[in-house]
Amino acid sequence: MHHDPLLPPAVARALEEYGALLAEHGLTWGEPPLDYVRMMTFLRFPKEAERMSVAPGADLDAAFRDVLGETLPDGLVALRVTPHGHHFDPGTVHAVVAARPVEVTLVVDSSRDTATAVTVDGRPYEIAARGALLVDVRSDSHVTVDGVPVDLSPLRRHAVPSRLRLRAGFPCRWSVTSKGGQGWYPEGVPRRLDYHGRPFFHGDDIVLDVPAEPLTVQVTRGMEYDWAETTVVPEPWGETRVELTPERIYDAAARGWYGADLHVHLNWAGDLVAPPAAAALMQHGEDLHVLNLVAGNVSGERVYDREALQHWAGRDLPWSDAGHIARMGVEYRNDLFGHVHAFGVTAPPMRYHTGFGGEADWPPNGAACGEMRESGAVLGYAHPFHRSIATPEDIIAEGRRNCSARAVVVDAALGLVDGMELLHFSDIEGTVEVYRRLIGAGNRLTALAGTDSMLSFTRQETVSSPPGWERVYARLDGPLTAEAYATAVRRGRTFATTGPWLELSVDGHQIGDTLNLSPGDRVTVRARAIGPEVERVEIRTADGVLAEGGGGELTAALTVTEPTYLVAVASGGGHRRSLHRQVYAHTSPIYLDVGGRHVARGEDVRWCLRWLVLLEELVRGQARLEGEGQLRDHLDLIEKARAVYRARL
Structure with a gap:
């Protein structure tokens, strides 16, 4: 009996179960x-x-x-x-x-x-x-x-029918609208809307039924391309051909860089059940180099897409090719201490979540991170923060279970995670503020991105936007493979972006490098952004802004006296190329070690130590724990992290 390679029997059975949950409970699937x-x-x-x-x-x-x-x-x-x-x-x-x-x-x-x-x-x-x-x-x-x-x-009103045939020459993202913004889709295709409420679907050489009325046709192919647009009035009862190709703004792969969305759900409740083929169509239509489809729970015991992870763990998904890699990964979830995405897992984890349904907030996130690390995974804290943050008190707040990455201060110090999502669906500024505190305190953390797109939702703010609307680009030394991508992330050779291309160099050294300098050495720093949406470029050190200017290229000189880091930032207001309320890109650091010492800015180290004090109070007061042993496991990790930060002072 022949099986569809995208639908192994266990995966097909799981999708049938999800369909029954949707039919019985609606959008929430009974969570x-x-x-x-x-x-x-x-x-x-x-x-x-x-x-x-x-x-x-x-x-x-x-x-x-x-x-x-x-x-x-x-x-x-x-x-x-x-x-x-x-x-x-x-x-x-x-x-x-x-x-x-x-x-x-x-x-x-x-x-x-x-x-x-x-x-x-x-x-x-x-x-x-x-x-x-x-x-x-x-x-x-x-x-x-x-x-x-x-x-x-x-x-409803009945319109005179016609047909459109759309061609770009390669898979793309299309939007076809009539008066009032009504969207038109091919037969049987989900009626998806992005963050801006714009209808979209993916493919090439597509036929769809439309009214014989003025239509706007738009096409793009992810963030490396601009939108192309035309208007057409199709012939009544006939077929009208539209050939439209989006213009490329930059070609990352030609420069040795590959963009990933490290946090995408195939199924996570929603208004439809998404098969693997939906992810394949979107990845190629967005020209997304690396796609990490994560298995995870919502609010109960059920882990969605666990069967797909069990079947494909450690292997490229069937639609992968030389320029596109897809893998099954994990979102490990605890709503009190934070969520962690894992890319490149070679085996399913022992556990996927803690703290749900009255279960204990144990073991600590760090224990789960260590286990997934052993399976070869690259780990990043997901959607870390959802508000502006000025003090550690803002992180702990009232201790609500709101998915904030409260444990990252521990796991970063102990080397249990590789990075954190600077770009995600929620607040960027608060997340970036905490990231700079963490790297300023001596933690080597890579800048990552994950959209949290959920293919089982057709319209829900950022969730229903296509995968890859935010990406983390990593610089590889050779061909694209999951292993090579993971290695580049571990080395910190990345930038995260909603669309702009962003470069940073220091005397010819690239993002992720470390320069060993002496006090008084002088370096030249260059940053460059590409993209029509960029309004501002900054070069920053651990002490703040070194240089700033409009979009384009920025150069600055720095005389080094203390260990520090350098990052570049590009930003702008809302733009149609950005499926977020703002435009943003941020590099991982280039580190400037001085006299053999790594950056460990006193103010940032003390900031993290204060965070640990508050985290311990949170664990003692609000974590659901069963017995002194579970409490001790948390406190032991906090104490080990405290010793690391104190040593840096």
């Missing part, structure tokens, strides 16, 4: 309702979700309804229930050219002082007095209010 699970439904409308009040025990459907303005966001329709009846507001009317129903989210908004019975496709709901309900519907759904049918026909 325990931690805060981020409860918010999944609402994050499809990020501007509204940001304004919601999400206090513990809050009615989130009503909180969402309360922040809606007069104009509904795209994809949302409203059913207003009044004391005198009901009114359906279709929001943006969708054009249709075939029998496929329109899929939208319905908010039921009751202004009645009594409860109301609503059914959606036979499923009953009771809407509390002045309450609300958020539920997914289709234009052919059967919805009733107190038994009275709701007319959903205003959702």
Whole structure:
């Protein structure tokens, strides 16, 4: 019997299980309702979700309804229930050219002082007095209010059909929109939206049904390319060919650099089940050199894509080629101490998470890191921080289980992790501030990037953007392999970026190198950024900004008196090439050792020592631990890290 190489039997069975969970529970797949699970439904409308009040025990459907303005966001329709009846507001009317129903989210908004019975496709709901309900519907759904049918026909208008054939000459990311920004997709393709709400799909030589109306066609291929765009009015009932090729801005591989997204989930709850073939199509369509698909849990025991990891651990995934490597990896998760991504694992780990469902926050993250390190993995703390950070107190805060990388101060000092994601879906400035404190305190940490894209979501802020919208580029000495990439990361030969190309050199030495200097030596530092979105370039030492300027090239001289490091930063405001609220790139350091001493800036070392004091208080006061032995395991690692930092003073 012939098996699809992308669907080994165990993987196929797992996907069937996920499909059953989706059918039974909807978007959350029945995961325990931690805060981020409860918010999944609402994050499809990020501007509204940001304004919601999400206090513990809050009615989130009503909180969402309360922040809606007069104009509904795209994809949302409203059913207003009044004391005198009901009114359906279709929001943006969708054009249709075939029998496929329109899929939208319905908010039921009751202004009645009594409860109301609503059914959606036979499923009953009771809407509390002045309450609300958020539920997914289709234009052919059967919805009733107190038994009275709701007319959903205003959702659609019929348009004259036509067809488009799209060609670029290689796999790309396409966006086809008609008036009002409505997206058009090939038959059977998920209707994905990126961070900007822009529809997209991947491939080449693609045919899709469209209306015979003015259309905007856009195409790109990941961050090394710009967007190309054209407008077209297809012939009624005919087929119109569009040949459009995006222009390359830079070619990293030609320079020996390869970009990776080290943190991507195939399945992690969501509105569809994503097979491995979806990842293959996206990786090639984004020209993403290295893709790390991580197995991980959400809020319960189930580890999604564990079967794929068990099948492919230590091997390239079947669609890999000379310019594209895909591997199965791990996201090890503890919400109190932080999450760690692992690339290049050769065997599944013994454990994937701690601290969920009432289980103990044990063993410490460092123990799990050590185990995954033994299997050859490169490790990085994932989405480390989610707010501005000025002091160690900001890191510990009130000790909420919010995935902050509180244990990185220990694991970095003990050499148990290789780096941290400077770029991720959340706050960049706070993360970068902590990173500079850690490397200033003498820790050798590589700048990494991981989007946390989840291919099982088609629209949810950054999560539904394609993999590789942030990347960590690493400089290799030879051909692209997983092992060569891992080696380059361990050596710190990287920069992380939302799009711009970023270079840094010191007297000809490259990112990741160490110069051995004497007091009074003078060096020349050069930084260069490429990309239309760059507005500012900085060169920084452990003491702060050495030089700054607009986009382009920057040169500075430095007379060295103390050990330090040098990094380059490129930044800018929002830009269509960036699937984040800002543009940003940051290199790993070039280290300047002086008189045989490595950088260990006193202020940064004391900052980390204060962090350890607060971390110990957190462990003693808020970690779920079973017995003195588990507490001692945590405190022993903290004490070992404390000894490392004290020695650096």
